[in-house]
Amino acid sequence: MRVRDVVRLSWGTLIRTRLRTVMLLLATAIGVAAVVMLTSLGEAARRYVTAEFSSLGTNLIIVLPGRSETSGSGLTLLAGQTPRDLTVRDAIALERISAIDKVAPVVLGAASVQWGGLEREVPVFGSTASFLEIRNWSMERGQFLPPGDPERPSSVAVLGMKLKAELFGDTPAIGEWIRIGDRRFRVIGLLATEGRTIGIDVQDVAIIPVASAQQLFNTESLFRIITSTHSREDMERARDEIRRVITERHQGEEDITAVTQDAVLATFDRIFGALTLALAGIAAISLAVAGILIMNVMLVAVSQRTAEIGLLKALGAARRQIMTLFLAEAIMLSFIGAMAGLLVGQGGSWMIGRLYPVLPLGPPAWAPIAAVAIAVTSGVVFGILPARRAAALDPVEALAGR
Amino acid sequence: MIELAQVHRVFQVGDQEVHALDGVDLTIAAGEYVSLMGPSGSGKSTLLNIIGLLDRPTAGTYRLNGRDTTTLSDDEQARARSENIGFVFQFFHLVPRLTAAENVELPLVLAGRAPVDRRPMVETAIDQMGLNERAHHRPDQLSGGERQRVAIARATVMRPGVLLADEPTGNLDTTTGKEVVQIIEALHTAGMAVIVVTHDPQIGGRAERSLTMMDGRLVEDVRRRA
Ligand SMILES: Nc1ncnc2c1ncn2[C@@H]1O[C@H](COP(=O)(O)OP(=O)(O)OP(=O)(O)O)[C@@H](O)[C@H]1O
Ligand SMILES: [Mg+2]
Numbered sequence: 001m002r003v004r005d006v007v008r009l010s011w012g013t014l015i016r017t018r019l020r021t022v023m024l025l026l027a028t029a030i031g032v033a034a035v036v037m038l039t040s041l042g043e044a045a046r047r048y049v050t051a052e053f054s055s056l057g058t059n060l061i062i063v064l065p066g067r068s069e070t071s072g073s074g075l076t077l078l079a080g081q082t083p084r085d086l087t088v089r090d091a092i093a094l095e096r097i098s099a100i101d102k103v104a105p106v107v108l109g110a111a112s113v114q115w116g117g118l119e120r121e122v123p124v125f126g127s128t129a130s131f132l133e134i135r136n137w138s139m140e141r142g143q144f145l146p147p148g149d150p151e152r153p154s155s156v157a158v159l160g161m162k163l164k165a166e167l168f169g170d171t172p173a174i175g176e177w178i179r180i181g182d183r184r185f186r187v188i189g190l191l192a193t194e195g196r197t198i199g200i201d202v203q204d205v206a207i208i209p210v211a212s213a214q215q216l217f218n219t220e221s222l223f224r225i226i227t228s229t230h231s232r233e234d235m236e237r238a239r240d241e242i243r244r245v246i247t248e249r250h251q252g253e254e255d256i257t258a259v260t261q262d263a264v265l266a267t268f269d270r271i272f273g274a275l276t277l278a279l280a281g282i283a284a285i286s287l288a289v290a291g292i293l294i295m296n297v298m299l300v301a302v303s304q305r306t307a308e309i310g311l312l313k314a315l316g317a318a319r320r321q322i323m324t325l326f327l328a329e330a331i332m333l334s335f336i337g338a339m340a341g342l343l344v345g346q347g348g349s350w351m352i353g354r355l356y357p358v359l360p361l362g363p364p365a366w367a368p369i370a371a372v373a374i375a376v377t378s379g380v381v382f383g384i385l386p387a388r389r390a391a392a393l394d395p396v397e398a399l400a401g402r
Numbered sequence: 403m404i405e406l407a408q409v410h411r412v413f414q415v416g417d418q419e420v421h422a423l424d425g426v427d428l429t430i431a432a433g434e435y436v437s438l439m440g441p442s443g444s445g446k447s448t449l450l451n452i453i454g455l456l457d458r459p460t461a462g463t464y465r466l467n468g469r470d471t472t473t474l475s476d477d478e479q480a481r482a483r484s485e486n487i488g489f490v491f492q493f494f495h496l497v498p499r500l501t502a503a504e505n506v507e508l509p510l511v512l513a514g515r516a517p518v519d520r521r522p523m524v525e526t527a528i529d530q531m532g533l534n535e536r537a538h539h540r541p542d543q544l545s546g547g548e549r550q551r552v553a554i555a556r557a558t559v560m561r562p563g564v565l566l567a568d569e570p571t572g573n574l575d576t577t578t579g580k581e582v583v584q585i586i587e588a589l590h591t592a593g594m595a596v597i598v599v600t601h602d603p604q605i606g607g608r609a610e611r612s613l614t615m616m617d618g619r620l621v622e623d624v625r626r627r628a
Contacts, residue, residue, distance in 0.1 A: 001518075012499055312512065316480055
């Protein structure tokens with residue numbers, strides 16, 4: 001039999017049993033579309049997080065209180081150990097390391113910000129002048145925190161644009177006195193930057209000098225210290241130096257974690273990669289289900305078309321040919337279904353992309369290929385049993401309708 | 403061309419054995435016109451199916467064109483069927499979703515013939531059966547007689563040596579039945595061997611050779627001059 005004839009005959013059957021065909025196509029299409037859309041979401045999440053991290057700034061080493069397993073992700077804190085606090089003096093000590101360019105100690109808390117009878121609870125960062133450059137942020141208006149001794153408090157504040165708009169509306173804010181918690185601060189600048197950092201909306205924060213924040217939140221300890229190196233090549237050396245300096249200052253105990261941005265990125269990359277794979281796996285199950293459905297329906301088709309199979313044998317068809325015909329039907333069903341699923345999946349991804357423009361949607365390259373491959377493979381695998389059954393039919397009994 | 407020697411066919415029904423064929427010896431030459439009669443259940447269809455290679459004897463030998471068929475593989479058997487044998491059934495057995503012409507084309511498709519070779523062969527077969535007007539009709543748009551003519555066209559499109567017809571008129575009224583018999587006889591005149599199973603003595607009597615079966619045995623073999 002010629003391939004063209006096999007396709008033509010199978011196609012004819014599919015067309016004739018339209019409802020059955022549409023149902024099976026749907027089952028396969030949903031499976032493939034699910035793989036494409038779910039992996040596309042997982043991949044979008046990965047790209048989104050990666051992009052967020054890259055926007056933090058370059059050549060960063062983040063120093064966190066608490067020792068952690070540095071071998072793996074660099075994020076899992078060792079349980080059961082109360083770490084020594086990181087202090088502003090630790091930060092000052094780090095500035096002396098030659099490989100390090102800038103150091104910004106960070107205190108983080110939440111406080112209410114008031115002006116003219118309006119009040120808003122926002123995250124408050126305490127830091128130094130270096131924070132702006134390290135973070136790659138920019139100013140809309142006015143100045144950032146002035147350089148100076150980080151241990152001296154000063155009553156100045158920088159506001160995000162959203163916070164400014166909520167409190168001041170169109171009124172100019174620079175030079176105004178606001179109240180943060182129980183203290184008064186003068187607004188000296190407005191941040192231009194948009195976006196999020198560690199889950200916080202940058203437009204909705206207040207930034208004050210680190211010593212002032214320590215007084216405000218009544219704490220000596222830092223949330224973290226962010227440092228930047230002169231170049232990418234300095235990262236390794238700087239990290240070792242940071243560990244050495246802090247260990248020296250902490251009575252010989254290495255009770256901090258120095259995370260490079262690369263390590264964080266790699267971790268998230270891995271987490272989201274695994275997530276995408278898991279989603280793909282779940283979706284692939286629906287493909288197997290579609291395969292089983294195809295098998296069931298093909299088995300029914302075999303018993304419905306017994307007489308026809310007997311006839312084909314009487315007309316000179318060998319077992320092999322009967323198998324080919326039935327397998328071709330199953331494969332065509334799964335292949336066309338897979339193609340329809342690809343279209344639907346891409347369309348769905350596109351629609352989600354329109355609804356949530358921040359998500360960089362698009363499935364990883366392997367996903368559509370894998371989905372189609374799995375669909376067609378399941379068509380073959382689950383088509384074999386019905387095809388064999390058809391081929392094994394006794395033509396005499398088949399023709400007699402017994 | 404057909405040589406059967408001591409052919410048995412035993413069916414196992416539950417724990418009972420049914421001897422559908424019980425030692426049949428039969429030789430049919432090329433181009434013969436043979437009718438096969440006998441009471442219901444006497445084994446006529448079983449014999450025809452074995453001759454047509456749709457069934458295998460439980461014991462005995464069957465040689466087709468001098469070749470022992472019992473040792474053939476499935477592929478070889480299908481080849482032999484495709485090249486040597488045409489089947490016509492009581493219930494037509496047309497594929498309902500294919501047109502008359504497509505039904506006739508099926509054996510050529512299964513044999514892997516190229517589309518260019520197929521077209522003239524299909525046209526000739528359809529034309530011979532007087533089905534030109536009906537070539538592109540589906541079976542459900544055809545009368546019983548037309549359907550059986552399509553089936554005959556399909557059985558003969560590969561120009562087989564033998565045409566096997568199992569009660570070809572069993573489902574037709576007398577007039578259309580007569581037409582179908584005339585068509586079959588025309589094929590015989592053109593050189594094809596024909597074996598017709600029938601319950602109608604009038605039809606059976608028209609053949610040059612009449613076989614009668616009873617309880618799985620050949621009990622009568624009558625030849626008459628044409
Ligand atoms: N597949 C089968 N399984 C069991 N018994 C069978 C089978 N096929 C035929 N038989 C038995 O073999 C015997 C001969 O059957 P066969 O169909 O050849 O008879 P027949 O002469 O063609 O009868 P009819 O004129 O009714 O068509 C019958 O007793 C039948 O019941
Ligand atoms: Mg019969």
